Amino acid sequence: MISFLVRRLWQFLIVVIGVITIVFSLQHLSGDPTNLLLPIDAPADVRTELRHQLGLDQPLVVQYFRFIGDVVQGDLGTSYRFRQPALGLVLERFPATLLLAGASLLLSLLVALPLGILAAVYRNSWIDTLATGISLIGQAAPVYWIGLLFILLFSVQLHWLPTMGGGSFAALIMPATTLAFYSIARIMRLTRSAMLDVLHQDYIRMARAKGLSEPVVLIKHALRNAAIPVVTIIGLQFGGLLGGAVITETVFAWPGVGRLAVNAVSQRDFPIVQAATVVIAIAFSLINLVVDLLYAVLNPRVQLE
Amino acid sequence: MTALLDVRNLKVSFVHGKQSRPALDDISLSLERGRTLGVVGESGCGKSLTALSIMQLLPSPPARIDGGEIVLALPGSSRDLLKLTGKQMRNVRGRDIAMIFQDPMTSLDPVYSIGEQIAEVLIAHEGLSRADALKRAVELLRTVGISSPEQRVRQYPHELSGGMRQRAMIAIALACKPAILIADEPTTALDVTIQAQVLAVMRSMQQSLGTALLLITHDMGVIAEMADEVLVMYLGRIVERGAATEVLEQPAHPYTQGLIASLPSLDMPLGERLVPIQGTVPSLAAIPSGCRFHTRCPHVMDICRTDDPGMRAVTSGHEAACWLVGRSP
Amino acid sequence: MRRFLASIDTKAAVGFGLVAIVALCAILAPWISPYDPNAQDLLNSVAPPAWAPHGAAGHLLGTDRLGQDVLSRIIYGSRVSLLAAFAAVIASGAIGTFLGLVAGYFGGWVAAFIMRLVDIMLAIPFILIALVFMTVSGPSLTNLVIAFALARWVQFTRIAYGLVLELREREFISACITSGVSKFDILFRHILINIAGPLLVVATLELGFVILIEAGLSFLGLGTPPEIPSWGGMLQEGRALINVAWWLTTFPGLAIMLTVVGFNFIGDWMRDSFDPRINIGRSLSDQVVASER
Numbered sequence: 001m002i003s004f005l006v007r008r009l010w011q012f013l014i015v016v017i018g019v020i021t022i023v024f025s026l027q028h029l030s031g032d033p034t035n036l037l038l039p040i041d042a043p044a045d046v047r048t049e050l051r052h053q054l055g056l057d058q059p060l061v062v063q064y065f066r067f068i069g070d071v072v073q074g075d076l077g078t079s080y081r082f083r084q085p086a087l088g089l090v091l092e093r094f095p096a097t098l099l100l101a102g103a104s105l106l107l108s109l110l111v112a113l114p115l116g117i118l119a120a121v122y123r124n125s126w127i128d129t130l131a132t133g134i135s136l137i138g139q140a141a142p143v144y145w146i147g148l149l150f151i152l153l154f155s156v157q158l159h160w161l162p163t164m165g166g167g168s169f170a171a172l173i174m175p176a177t178t179l180a181f182y183s184i185a186r187i188m189r190l191t192r193s194a195m196l197d198v199l200h201q202d203y204i205r206m207a208r209a210k211g212l213s214e215p216v217v218l219i220k221h222a223l224r225n226a227a228i229p230v231v232t233i234i235g236l237q238f239g240g241l242l243g244g245a246v247i248t249e250t251v252f253a254w255p256g257v258g259r260l261a262v263n264a265v266s267q268r269d270f271p272i273v274q275a276a277t278v279v280i281a282i283a284f285s286l287i288n289l290v291v292d293l294l295y296a297v298l299n300p301r302v303q304l305e
Numbered sequence: 306m307t308a309l310l311d312v313r314n315l316k317v318s319f320v321h322g323k324q325s326r327p328a329l330d331d332i333s334l335s336l337e338r339g340r341t342l343g344v345v346g347e348s349g350c351g352k353s354l355t356a357l358s359i360m361q362l363l364p365s366p367p368a369r370i371d372g373g374e375i376v377l378a379l380p381g382s383s384r385d386l387l388k389l390t391g392k393q394m395r396n397v398r399g400r401d402i403a404m405i406f407q408d409p410m411t412s413l414d415p416v417y418s419i420g421e422q423i424a425e426v427l428i429a430h431e432g433l434s435r436a437d438a439l440k441r442a443v444e445l446l447r448t449v450g451i452s453s454p455e456q457r458v459r460q461y462p463h464e465l466s467g468g469m470r471q472r473a474m475i476a477i478a479l480a481c482k483p484a485i486l487i488a489d490e491p492t493t494a495l496d497v498t499i500q501a502q503v504l505a506v507m508r509s510m511q512q513s514l515g516t517a518l519l520l521i522t523h524d525m526g527v528i529a530e531m532a533d534e535v536l537v538m539y540l541g542r543i544v545e546r547g548a549a550t551e552v553l554e555q556p557a558h559p560y561t562q563g564l565i566a567s568l569p570s571l572d573m574p575l576g577e578r579l580v581p582i583q584g585t586v587p588s589l590a591a592i593p594s595g596c597r598f599h600t601r602c603p604h605v606m607d608i609c610r611t612d613d614p615g616m617r618a619v620t621s622g623h624e625a626a627c628w629l630v631g632r633s634p
Numbered sequence: 635m636r637r638f639l640a641s642i643d644t645k646a647a648v649g650f651g652l653v654a655i656v657a658l659c660a661i662l663a664p665w666i667s668p669y670d671p672n673a674q675d676l677l678n679s680v681a682p683p684a685w686a687p688h689g690a691a692g693h694l695l696g697t698d699r700l701g702q703d704v705l706s707r708i709i710y711g712s713r714v715s716l717l718a719a720f721a722a723v724i725a726s727g728a729i730g731t732f733l734g735l736v737a738g739y740f741g742g743w744v745a746a747f748i749m750r751l752v753d754i755m756l757a758i759p760f761i762l763i764a765l766v767f768m769t770v771s772g773p774s775l776t777n778l779v780i781a782f783a784l785a786r787w788v789q790f791t792r793i794a795y796g797l798v799l800e801l802r803e804r805e806f807i808s809a810c811i812t813s814g815v816s817k818f819d820i821l822f823r824h825i826l827i828n829i830a831g832p833l834l835v836v837a838t839l840e841l842g843f844v845i846l847i848e849a850g851l852s853f854l855g856l857g858t859p860p861e862i863p864s865w866g867g868m869l870q871e872g873r874a875l876i877n878v879a880w881w882l883t884t885f886p887g888l889a890i891m892l893t894v895v896g897f898n899f900i901g902d903w904m905r906d907s908f909d910p911r912i913n914i915g916r917s918l919s920d921q922v923v924a925s926e927r
Contacts, residue, residue: 011753014750014753014754015753015754015757018750018751018753018754018757019754019757019758021754022754022755022758023766026763026766026767026770027770136895136898137891139894139898140842140891140892140894140895140898141887141890141891141894142846142849142850142853142869142887142890142891142894143850144849144850144853144869145869145883145886145887145890145891148869148872148873148876148883148887149883149884149887151876152876152880152883152884156876156877156880201411202406202408202411202412203411203412203413203414203415205362205406205412206406206412206413206414207414208362208398209360209362209398209399209403209404209406210398210399210403210425210426210429210477211395211396211397211398211399211400211426211429211430212395212399212425212426212429213395213429216425216429220425221414224414224416225414225415225416228416239756239757239759240759242759243759243760243761243762244759244761246759246761246762246765247761247850247853247854250854251873261762261765262765262854262856264769265765265768265769265773265854265856266773266855266856268769269769270769270770273762273765273766273769274766276762276765277758277762277763277765277766280758280759280762281757281758281759281762284757284758284759285757288757298416299416300415300416300461300463301415301461301463
């Protein structure tokens with residue numbers, strides 16, 4: 001178990017360094033980064049001066065290590081637009097994004113898990129059909145469209161919920177539900193198929209042969225085994241939620257990292273986009289780490305490796 | 306001796322859409338205290354189905370029980386299992402009738418220790434606390450011959466060998482000292498040397514607890530080793546029944562003769578070929594007319610194609626469903 | 635082949651049908667579109683669909699702010715979506731499959747390096763990669779396709795690598811090696827043919843994903859420029875006018891959803907077709923039960 005933990009931590013570190021490297025490469029992919037900062041017709045000596053200032057006239061390798069050093073110290077550049085450290089700006093808004101993604105995940109689990117289990121236990125019933133229908137729409141409908149439809153219905157037509165803003169709980173409902181659609185679809189689908197698989201296993205028949213009551217068979221044996229693949233996907237879904245939050249925040253003007261990043265793109269404010277990417281990638285990797293540990297706890301066969 | 310379990314005229318069919326196929330036709334058998342009844346036949350003949358029917362573990366949309374009675378006669382009560390409610394049947398399973406299955410690796414839940422899986426039977430049926438149940442589990446592991454039971458009880462199924470897993474299954478089955486144990490191909494998935502050990506464990510448990518054993522297998526050797534009486538099944542029917550020694554030494558039904566003849570034996574002269582039963586088992590959708598076995602029978606006569614023989618007495622206590630029985634050979 | 639065609643059930647048929655409609659729209663747009671998508675009719679701007687109250691006659695799905703016909707723009711919008719989808723998937727699929735084959739063939743540290751790279755890319759939600767890339771190179775459809783090629787190859791590599799590992803162990807590969815077939819040949823003819831099926835499944839599902847992302851980025855103003863009719867761009871306008879023009883939101887979104895549903899159905903059907911279920915050694919009751927699933 002300890003060796004498993006150590007190995008996973010090592011993997012986590014590699015991924016973090018990798019993410020930073022990729023961001024670094026993308027930064028330099030387009031050629032001269034000063035193009036991001038200066039108008040095209042800026043005089044050459046101004047350009048040279050800026051390049052020297054930013055350390056761009058040094059060999060790439062040196063720049064890379066300088067970059068890593070900066071990142072480790074928490075310096076992910078300064079926003080061109082806000083003239084403040086990018087990391088600070090991102091971290092300021094990160095809790096809002098986490099809140100949105102977290103609320104969505106919670107909602108997804110509350111809906112998808114029972115629905116998936118019931119759809120498996122009562123195969124081909126109306127519950128199964130409803131669940132399949134939801135999963136269809138959830139996986140195909142664009143999250144921004146669902147968001148707009150929600151706004152259309154609940155704000156414009158019914159005037160129940162506020163269209164934008166991030167203050168209140170009421171403002172959280174629509175974006176969280178919108179974002180949750182896709183997750184509900186995926187998690188429910190997997191829960192259903194995992195349960196179906198498990199319910200056909202011999203040990204379930206054995207549990208019934210022992211005369212155990214049906215709830216015990218379903219929860220203690222079936223669900224416990226079905227949980228193993230489901231837990232893995234929950235971690236992955238959170239990554240998807242963080243990504244989906246980017247667009248959802250824009251639809252609902254939710255004050256999170258996503259909206260900040262999207263605005264930054266049109267302003268070509270690279271440090272913000274860079275900082276947002278690094279922060280989100282690290283958050284996602286951490287979550288995956290936790291999920292992997294949870295998986296090892298749930299599945300005794302892994303512990304021996 | 307009074308029968309502990311009396312199956313009378315059990316009929317089961319598989320329903321698929323509008324069609325139904327008869328899977329078990331008029332099965333009758335009885336189990337007695339301390340005795341072993343072997344059920345033998347090729348795959349698909351309905352042996353496992355009979356066992357699952359007794360336990361009421363049939364998957365209910367495709368399978369349907371069309372008739373018959375399964376009477377469980379314990380001291381103080383005699384009930385038809387087919388008439389019990391779900392809850393009542395659950396009380397019977399694991400406590401009065403227990404079952405072990407062919408593959409212990411897949412029949413044990415991989416996420417719980419074997420101790421927990423033994424304990425849950427005790428907790429469910431005898432109301433023991435978890436601590437007491439686990440202690441009993443250790444003792445049960447000891448009685449089935451698993452060494453270092455105190456350590457083993459915490460181990461997971463994938464940490465045990467095949468033979469140990471099967472012994473653990475036996476421990477689970479016999480935890481509540483059931484009157485009847487049904488064993489569905491208990492040794493098929495095991496190595497030959499382990500087979501003998503597991504059978505020995507089953508026999509010794511049977512002797513100490515007086516359990517009636519319904520032993521299902523396709524292996525005649527296991528029958529020879531363990532069974533007091535034997536039933537031979539073919540295409541959902543019983544084609545021969547009698548005392549094990551008699552049926553094995555003097556099989557009356559051509560199918561039984563074929564099963565025994567197709568076994569290799571160390572006494573066979575070198576160069577002698579194995580004699581398989583010709584043909585293959587017909588599907589349930591196309592059951593032959595008359596005697597079901599006539600399409601593969603080396604002694605088939607005209608009457609076999611048209612008329613079903615029914616069970617005919619060979620000697621007292623030994624019957625076979627064959628027109629040849631009662632005629633001079 | 636016949637077995638393939640026989641296995642097309644309702645769901646798959648619906649999938650093929652939807653995709654066929656979209657494809658036909660894209661190919662036949664100039665002939666089937668009622669109006670020029672950029673033809674402005676300022677007298678009829680922001681008009682409801684013809685069948686709705688106060689609807690503008692002749693505009694089946696209404697008009698937008700510039701009086702452009704929504705139905706026509708949706709038909710033409712299919713071109714952007716399908717073009718982006720196929721370009722992106724072909725690019726990422728080619729790169730991904732190649733790297734998967736390389737990793738499977740060489741093994742050792744090459745495979746380890748590639749798979750590490752896969753892990754790293756998977757840690758970053760794709761939309762952020764697209765945003766980073768577009769910040770640097772400017773927002774455009776071409777850049778989206780490039781970003782896709784740079785990032786989504788991992789989906790193909792994962793599957794390809796796993797399959798190559800499995801196949802390597804199989805006996806027919808050893809048979810090839812011992813009979814002197816060159817390793818290059820093995821890789822490209824035998825292995826590739828065998829892994830093509832599951833990879834096609836991934837590709838089909840990725841097509842749906844690209845369409846969603848492309849529309850999303852256009853919705854954010856970072857994809858196709860607004861003059862070119864695109865479903866995402868139409869949704870952007872829909873958002874601005876959401877208080878007054880529900881049809882500008884509903885129909886483009888519906889188009890996106892139905893297209894993605896179509897690709898998902900096809901992908902699901904392909905996945906089921908490529909997954910043979912073997913019935914040897916199962917008892918009758920098992921077979922009956924299994925056939926019901």
